[in-house]
Amino acid sequence: MLDLFNPARLLYMTPAVIIGLTVHEYAHAAAAYSLGDRTAYHQGRMTLNPAAHIDPLGLILLYFAGFGWARPVPVNPFHFRGNRDRGMVLVSLAGPLSNLVLAVAAAALLGAFLWNIPYANRITMEIIRINVILAIFNLIPVPPLDGSKILAGILPGSREWLYRFEQYGTIVLVLLLFTGIIGRVLNIFIVPVYGFLTWVARTVNAIF
Numbered sequence: 474m475l476d477l478f479n480p481a482r483l484l485y486m487t488p489a490v491i492i493g494l495t496v497h498e499y500a501h502a503a504a505a506y507s508l509g510d511r512t513a514y515h516q517g518r519m520t521l522n523p524a525a526h527i528d529p530l531g532l533i534l535l536y537f538a539g540f541g542w543a544r545p546v547p548v549n550p551f552h553f554r555g556n557r558d559r560g561m562v563l564v565s566l567a568g569p570l571s572n573l574v575l576a577v578a579a580a581a582l583l584g585a586f587l588w589n590i591p592y593a594n595r596i597t598m599e600i601i602r603i604n605v606i607l608a609i610f611n612l613i614p615v616p617p618l619d620g621s622k623i624l625a626g627i628l629p630g631s632r633e634w635l636y637r638f639e640q641y642g643t644i645v646l647v648l649l650l651f652t653g654i655i656g657r658v659l660n661i662f663i664v665p666v667y668g669f670l671t672w673v674a675r676t677v678n679a680i681f
Contacts, residue, residue: 483536485592485595485596485598485599486599486603488596488599488600489596489599489600489602489603489604490532490535490603491523491527491532492523492575492600492603493572493575493600493603493604493607494523494526494527494532494543494607495521495522495523495526495527495543496521496571496572496575496604497543497568497569497571497572497607497611498518498525498526498543498544498545498546498568499518499519499520499521499526499571500567500568500570500571501513501546501548501564501565501567501568502514502518502519502546503519503567504563504564504566504567505546505548505553505560505564506519508552508553508554508555508560508563508564509552509553509554510548510549510550510552510553510560511552512547512548512549512552513546513547513548516547518544518546518547525544526543526544526546527543527544528541528542528543528544531543531544540650545617548561548564558625558626558627559626561622561625561626562622562623562626562627564622565619565620565622565623565626566619566623568611568619569607569608569609569611569612569619570608572604572605572607572608572611573604573605573608575600575604576600576601576604576605576608576666576670577670577673579597579600579601579604579670580601580670580671580673580674580677581673581674581677582597583597583598583601583674583677583678584673584674584675584676584677584678584680584681585677585678585681586681588674588678598671601667601670601671601674602667605663605666605667605670606659606663609659609662609663609666610655610659613646613655613659615642615645615646615649616638616639616642616643616646617639617642617643618642618646621638621639621642
């Protein structure tokens with residue numbers, strides 16, 4: 474949960490959250506478009522304008538409950554060229570991958586130009602942290618997260634059990650979040666990735 478009584482923390486984190494969620498959803502839309510599905514394009518989702526992607530309720534809950542969401546990008550796999558399962562895997566991967574790429578780019582930018590600039594360096598550090606969290610969190614194979622669609626696309630045989638599980642996915646996800654199980658498991662991956670990227674930023678700063 475964010476510290477609502479620390480305006481400075483909110484000032485640093487809010488741009489990072491909005492940027493991370495916007496890039497994530499745009500990547501889904503762009504990937505679907507590249508595979509032949511124009512659904513998101515026609516609904517105005519192929520844009521980096523946060524207004525097209527941010528869900529106000531999801532953003533508010535992020536501050537008060539510690540988790541939230543953006544507006545899901547509509548995807549119609551029947552419009553894909555080629556294998557639909559493969560297409561859904563690629564579209565689902567695009568979101569987390571875009572967050573990871575953004576985190577790496579932010580680390581390089583921080584080290585090269587922003588290390589000694591107050592406020593800009595704090596925002597960039599938050600962009601790195603938030604995007605690492607978004608990338609790893611969304612790979613959890615529980616609906617409605619991207620990881621569940623990736624799992625559905627790569628599993629052999631019937632996936633009916635996974636589709637039936639979708640109606641309970643949000644409940645399971647909330648329970649895992651509030652019991653702290655997800656946080657403990659994700660930190661196993663988030664902490665070293667974030668640590669590595671901050672090391673990259675320090676290394677780049679030393680070179681420049």
